[in-house]
Structures are given as structure tokens and as C-alpha cells.
Amino acid sequence: MQSFKISPHIHLAASCGEFCQEFQVGEGDLLFASRRTQEHYLQGLGQGAIRVDYRDFGTGEPTDKMVEGIAAALAGQEYKRVIAIGGGTILDVAKLFALQQLLPIDRLFQQEIQPRKKCELVLVPTTCGTGSEMTNISILSLTSLSTKMGLDHDALYADHAVLIPELLQGLPDKAFGASAIDALIHAMESFTSPRATAFTQMFSLQAMDWIIRGFQDMAAQGKAAREKHLEKFLLASAYAGIAFGNAGCAAVHALSYPLGAAKHVPHGEANAVMLLPVYRLYQEKRYDGSLRELCQHLAMLLDCPETTVWSRLEELLSVILNWKKLSGYGVTEAELADFAAVVMTKQKRLMANNYVTLTRADVDRIYKELC
Ligand SMILES: [Fe+2]
Known part of the structure; x- marks a missing residue:
């Protein structure tokens, strides 16, 4: 039910x-x-x-x-x-x-x-x-x-x-970018969660629209253009909160938590690191259902074909926030196994909401590629 x-x-x-x-x-x-x-x-x-x-x-x-x-x-x-x-x-x-x-x-x-x-x-x-x-x-x-x-x-x-x-109004650019990207990720992860419903997806889609449109304006006009969109960004964050509060977040958050905890990387930035590798892997494993609907919706917003949606999204988000590879945060290869173990044992609540099941080998692969 x-x-x-x-x-x-x-x-x-x-x-x-x-x-x-x-x-x-x-x-x-x-x-x-x-x-x-x-x-x-x-x-x-x-x-x-x-x-x-x-x-x-x-x-x-x-x-x-x-x-x-x-x-x-x-x-x-x-x-x-x-x-x-x-x-x-x-x-x-x-x-x-x-x-x-x-x-x-x-x-x-x-x-x-x-x-x-x-x-x-x-x-x-x-x-x-x-x-x-x-x-x-x-x-x-x-x-x-x-x-x-x-x-x-x-x-x-x-x-x-x-x-x-x-x-x-007074948020520094970096904090603004990281928090708005976090909200975008809430909207995306709740949209592709197996617990998503027609109600949660309505909130997810509207949140994505407001955030992407705001980011596009900032990319075109400069970061100060966000001032025109503040109410929409705030509403988008609340909408995405409603969506993930009901449907849950998933692997992007789960994989970012050990990074945040070990290296004190701000939450939104740690999520930005994991976002595209997780969604590219989902797509590689199974491309149908709500993942395909998400790609189609993002392709419409980004005005690009479905096949290039992740690179176009990456291009847009990198204007809003700079993030690094894991090594840039001081993560060593030796730490990756610990990170993956924490994800598989302590983040089951989130990993249950993945679009497709991610195994320990999948998590190892994402971390390795990011190092
Ligand atoms: Fe979050």
C-alpha cells in the first residue's frame, strides 16, 4: 500500500x-x-x-x-x-x-x-x-x-x-551552490526510488524544473542572477524535501556519507561528487522505468538528447559548484574499502531505495573510478 x-x-x-x-x-x-x-x-x-x-x-x-x-x-x-x-x-x-x-x-x-x-x-x-x-x-x-x-x-x-x-540573500556562492545541488539530488533520488509514487514524483519534477531553470539563468547571466530565483529555490528545496521525506534518498547520499564524515566535505558537495557516477552506473545496469523518465525530463530541461544528458548536467552543475575527485579531498586508495564497507553495512536504509541493486563490487567500482 x-x-x-x-x-x-x-x-x-x-x-x-x-x-x-x-x-x-x-x-x-x-x-x-x-x-x-x-x-x-x-x-x-x-x-x-x-x-x-x-x-x-x-x-x-x-x-x-x-x-x-x-x-x-x-x-x-x-x-x-x-x-x-x-x-x-x-x-x-x-x-x-x-x-x-x-x-x-x-x-x-x-x-x-x-x-x-x-x-x-x-x-x-x-x-x-x-x-x-x-x-x-x-x-x-x-x-x-x-x-x-x-x-x-x-x-x-x-x-x-x-x-x-x-x-x-547572504549565502556565500559555494554554500548556495552546494545546497541547491543537494536539493536537486533529493528530487532525483526520490524520483527514481522504488518507493516513489505519483504524489512524490509530482513534487520531484517541479523541484527539478525550478532548480535547473535557476542554474541555467545563473550560468547565462552570472551567479548574481540567483537573486531573482530565491523564492523558487526555497520552494524547490521544500518540494524536494516532501518528495524524499516520503520516497527516500539512495546511493548518492549513501556513498557521500563516509566522505563527509571522514574528510569533513560539506554535504551538498560530497553528494555532487557521487551524483553522476551513481546515475551512469544505474543506466548501465538497467535503463527503463523511472530512470528513463528522469533522463527524458532532464533532456527536455537541458535541451539535449537523452544520450548526452549526464554530460550536459555535469557541465551545468560544474558552473554552479566546484568539486573534486576523492584524492583531491585526501582520500587514499586504502580508505576506499572502509568507505564501501560502511555503505554496505550502515547505509542499508538508503541503499534499499536504489533504482537497481548496487552490490559491494559496484560500490567499490564507483569509489575506485573517483579516486
Ligand atoms: Fe541531502
Whole structure:
């Protein structure tokens, strides 16, 4: 039986000020926001809220250690609502603080603790990539297991997702490109997932259209052209979040996680590394069904024949973001076997959504080709 769910109430606000006023952000709130976000968008707003900047607790992608550090700092403080304004890292971490029990964190992620919601959760993205505001998933690097892991449970859904295009304005080019490519990959992986439905594919296709059209404009007019498309990029990220929240992501994410965890490569960039090799291998193994529909749709958007769709996509994406071969991130050939082992043992949740089954030999081959 198929099912489809969109859980949060979705709001579109013109500014952070409008959001803070509408939601009466302040006393009783636990507010996750970076210092930059606080300085640029929250001056004089949200007075009385308990504020957390996750960068006080570690750098880079979210880890179990960061969550433990924040929990220790908050010990004894009461809050009635969790509000997070930030990128995927901040949203994913904040989701855990709306639960009754989040420690020990490794036991929560290995599903030895049943997640239960404690308070209302409001998520406001400042990037156009993760779609985390729409999903019931939290992704953390578990240092004890040397990989990223996802926890998906309905207790992690936001009660409210608030989209504010002005928050994307100050994003550096690299962060913007990496997050928008991440959203494109969410749309593609959910489209070809065996769990895709007519509902999820509708959201995937619309997300791809907005992102590719935005990228084409940026390629033609320069990166500043993105300003005209900010609302569409933000909507595309949320649409792709709805799609993958229901149909799942797959091998691109699974293969990127060991790279992200071992070499601290940002999530969207690590995904960009894996995207084309994974889809070229799918196509080599079986070219039909939703994979063929995806290629036809991308060929239409990219105005090229189906046979050249991956090279045309690569050409377009490389204007938006620079990525490297694995060796460029300091990955040695000796590490590849460990990466592949982690994918096959710790990322079964994602690998189950592959368009065609990828074996250990397939994963070894992709990593080898990329080194
Ligand atoms: Fe992602």
C-alpha cells in the first residue's frame, strides 16, 4: 500500500521580523540560530528566548558530540517550544531537542530509544538544500560509528515550516551552490526510488524544473542572477524535501556519507561528487522505468538528447559548484574499502531505495573510478 504525508503547517513570510511577530518568538522558546543569523536578521527580535549557536559546540557537520554538548549546556533550563533558523545542520540538531529523551544519542539513532515529542517545533531554513523543515529525518555524524546516520520518525516532524526567501540573500556562492545541488539530488533520488509514487514524483519534477531553470539563468547571466530565483529555490528545496521525506534518498547520499564524515566535505558537495557516477552506473545496469523518465525530463530541461544528458548536467552543475575527485579531498586508495564497507553495512536504509541493486563490487567500482 502506498502512502503520502506532508506534516508541517507551511508558512511563507516576507521577512524574519514578520515571522517573529506572527509567532511571538520570545520567552519560553529555545532558539537555535547562528551568530550571523542573529546579527543580520534577529536584531531586537525574540527577546527572552534561550539562544543556542551550535558553532559554540563544534565545527562542520553535526555530530553526536555537538548534541551532547548542547544538552549539557541546557541542563536545568525549561523551554516550551523549539525554534530553529538555520541550515540543515541546525535544523537536524534542533529536531532532537523537541524530544522527551535524546540521550544517549547513539542509542536513540540505533532505535533503542523510542522518540517521543515533548514540545512544539518550528523550523525555518536559511539554505535551499536540506528540505529538513519538511521531513521527519535527522542526520548526525556518529563519531563512535565513523559515519553519518539518519533517524527517521514522525516525532521529528516540525509543527510549522516557515519559508523566508530573504534568509537566502547572504549565502556565500559555494554554500548556495552546494545546497541547491543537494536539493536537486533529493528530487532525483526520490524520483527514481522504488518507493516513489505519483504524489512524490509530482513534487520531484517541479523541484527539478525550478532548480535547473535557476542554474541555467545563473550560468547565462552570472551567479548574481540567483537573486531573482530565491523564492523558487526555497520552494524547490521544500518540494524536494516532501518528495524524499516520503520516497527516500539512495546511493548518492549513501556513498557521500563516509566522505563527509571522514574528510569533513560539506554535504551538498560530497553528494555532487557521487551524483553522476551513481546515475551512469544505474543506466548501465538497467535503463527503463523511472530512470528513463528522469533522463527524458532532464533532456527536455537541458535541451539535449537523452544520450548526452549526464554530460550536459555535469557541465551545468560544474558552473554552479566546484568539486573534486576523492584524492583531491585526501582520500587514499586504502580508505576506499572502509568507505564501501560502511555503505554496505550502515547505509542499508538508503541503499534499499536504489533504482537497481548496487552490490559491494559496484560500490567499490564507483569509489575506485573517483579516486
Ligand atoms: Fe541531502
